[in-house]
Amino acid sequence: MTQITDRPAVQQHPVTVPAVFRAAARLIAANGHYQGDYLPDPFDREMCIPHFLRPLCIVAALKCVVSGDPHEPSLLADSAIGVLALRLEVDGEGPEWGDIHSLEAHVSAWGDLEGRTAESVVAVLEAAADASEVLA
Template identity: 70%
Template sequence: MRASLQTSRRVLPLHQSPQARPTTVSGVYRAAARLLAVNGLYKGDFVPDAFDREMDVPHFLRPMSIVAALKCVTTGDPHRTSLLADEAIAVLALRLEVDGEGPLLGGIFDLEAHVDAWGDVESRTTESAVAVLEGAADVSEVAA
């Protein structure tokens, strides 16, 4: 019986696990918070040297904007999006104010721009971005 348990057990390496990427909005926020805590918050673009003119470090290892982090944790690439990343961006944009204003509600690019504008505030730190993402994850879990 012991041999059948061992042979019937399926062992998957972490990189092939279906849970390697978040599957909920709150999971996306938590994963993005961890990614920013490790890589750092970048202001002004998705990642530094986005066109690789000076750097050869893979983009997912560079400091990145909040929007890029949300995309990266769902797709593995800070430039590719997914429906889950778009949902997380939309929900987060509605929680943030920039100069006392909410986002324009024209489409996903307006929502991305709003989240980026919040992250680009001069006094914004990596720690504050991580705290907002963790808070958004908590609220998303309560709402679910």
């Protein structure tokens, strides 16, 4: 009997920050980068496509690859968000505060900049993975 779920089947979730960056890069490369919110139609008012198959913002992609759900909190995803936030600048500035909400907002602000492409997001995630592996 086949069971249909909202989570990808037979997909191993990453267990390190560099692996989270690489998996999020693959997810965004496959589905696209979304600006302005976590994903299109986040409350499923018009779409019935599972969230992990939709274009995602960077924060949602980082969360999704860890848990299978872009809305589910995760300490590993939060760690990746924190590392990435410290690598990114918006208007020449880093994150304003160190709490997870401020770090998420900073990463989202970087991703929401006009002209930000999926390719540039993937490149930044891959570079963050490389840098994190060097530090490990």
